Amino acid sequence: MTTVAFTPNLQRHLDCPEVTVSAETVSQALDAVFRDNPRLRGYVVDEQGRLRQHVAVFVGGELIRDRVHLSDSVAAGQDIFVMQALSGG
Amino acid sequence: MRDRLLVGTRKGLFVFVRGDDLKWEQRSASFVGDPVTMVLSDPRDGTLYAALDLGHYGPKLRRSEDEGESWTEVGVPEYPKGSDKALKMIWCLESAGDDRPESLWAGTVPGGLFRSDDRGESWKLDVGLWEKPEREAWFGGGYDDPGIHSVCVDPNDSRHIVLGVSCGGVWISEDEGASWACSTSGMYAEYMPPERREDGSIQDPHRVVQCRAATEVLWVQHHNGVFRSTNKGASWEELSPSPSTCRKHTRLSGGSTASSKLVDSSTQEANSCASSTWRRMW
Numbered sequence: 001m002t003t004v005a006f007t008p009n010l011q012r013h014l015d016c017p018e019v020t021v022s023a024e025t026v027s028q029a030l031d032a033v034f035r036d037n038p039r040l041r042g043y044v045v046d047e048q049g050r051l052r053q054h055v056a057v058f059v060g061g062e063l064i065r066d067r068v069h070l071s072d073s074v075a076a077g078q079d080i081f082v083m084q085a086l087s088g089g
Numbered sequence: 090m091r092d093r094l095l096v097g098t099r100k101g102l103f104v105f106v107r108g109d110d111l112k113w114e115q116r117s118a119s120f121v122g123d124p125v126t127m128v129l130s131d132p133r134d135g136t137l138y139a140a141l142d143l144g145h146y147g148p149k150l151r152r153s154e155d156e157g158e159s160w161t162e163v164g165v166p167e168y169p170k171g172s173d174k175a176l177k178m179i180w181c182l183e184s185a186g187d188d189r190p191e192s193l194w195a196g197t198v199p200g201g202l203f204r205s206d207d208r209g210e211s212w213k214l215d216v217g218l219w220e221k222p223e224r225e226a227w228f229g230g231g232y233d234d235p236g237i238h239s240v241c242v243d244p245n246d247s248r249h250i251v252l253g254v255s256c257g258g259v260w261i262s263e264d265e266g267a268s269w270a271c272s273t274s275g276m277y278a279e280y281m282p283p284e285r286r287e288d289g290s291i292q293d294p295h296r297v298v299q300c301r302a303a304t305e306v307l308w309v310q311h312h313n314g315v316f317r318s319t320n321k322g323a324s325w326e327e328l329s330p331s332p333s334t335c336r337k338h339t340r341l342s343g344g345s346t347a348s349s350k351l352v353d354s355s356t357q358e359a360n361s362c363a364s365s366t367w368r369r370m371w
Contacts, residue, residue: 009145010146013143013146013149014162039162042146042147042149042165043143043146043147044146046147046175046176047167047168047170047175047176048168048170048171048172048173048174048175050175052145052146052147054144054145055145055146084145084146085145
């Protein structure tokens with residue numbers, strides 16, 4: 001199982017508690033979260049499913065590489081963090 | 090309510106009211122710290138709509154039915170699946186006419202026109218405009234992408250709509266958005282090569298407003314001047330001398346109210362529906 005956690009900064013706009021899901025990729029993990037919290041989707045990805053430019057996703061402490069399809073693998077025991085990027089300083 | 094100001098800023102939405110003593114006082118502040126790209130006070134039912142551009146989390150739309158005391162998140166326009174386009178900003182919000190009480194229009198960056206028939210809960214792309222081949226010639230003017238900043242719905246005929254696109258000209262629909270034609274006859278673009286200066290889809294209107302008292306009259310603050318139409322946008326004449334000739338980024342206001350004058354906010358000069366010249370107001 002994988003824990004998906006969101007930056008506290010997002011709590012300003014909507015409720016997004018930490019969620020535990022079963023997934024093999026980042027895409028699967030986030031889709032599982034969005035199924036129960038559909039409004040959250042538009043805050044993390046755009047309408048084409050691409051990660052928003054100023055959102056960063058870490059898997060097991062590493063920044064993901066595929067920001068378009070979110071195909072990065074998630075190994076058992078690895079956690080996912082969705083953060084706001086520090087773009088712009 | 091004429092004694093209320095809604096001020097959308099890059100740091101929030103601020104509402105001011107003016108009392109009997111004619112002094113403005115701040116009534117409320119919403120979305121403090123967040124950019125507010127457009128605010129609509131729907132004249133039909135008093136509902137407020139605020140479009141936000143949350144830097145990290147994208148464009149959002151909020152609706153208030155208690156004059157801004159509380160806000161509910163509603164839907165945002167979405168570009169077709171599989172397109173390379175995604176919503177960057179809601180630049181324009183307008184009610185779609187007294188006879189369509191649930192309906193709204195939204196102009197967006199990049200260059201989309203959307204309609205909601207459920208008070209913003211969901212939105213549909215205006216396909217008739219999206220599929221015009223001329224749209225490919227649009228380009229950004231100020232932003233990286235073209236955008237629709239003005240939607241003028243004829244108060245006497247909700248099917249007649251005039252759009253301003255920067256940069257993409259002035260577009261008119263007479264069938265509520267099903268079909269569109271670019272209408273810029275009389276405009277010119279001094280920033281283009283001579284052989285292109287009259288091309289419709291490269292004109293850069295900065296703002297289009299329609300007179301509510303004489304709906305056949307529209308004004309356009311264009312990149313290189315002010316143009317007026319007295320035939321619902323079918324043709325345009327340059328107002329000369331234009332106060333904005335030496336102030337290319339002057340903002341025009343006043344033409345979409347019951348007043349039949351267009352006011353240049355930087356020079357305090359007004360143009361009336363019936364005149365082709367400007368008159369100092371103060």
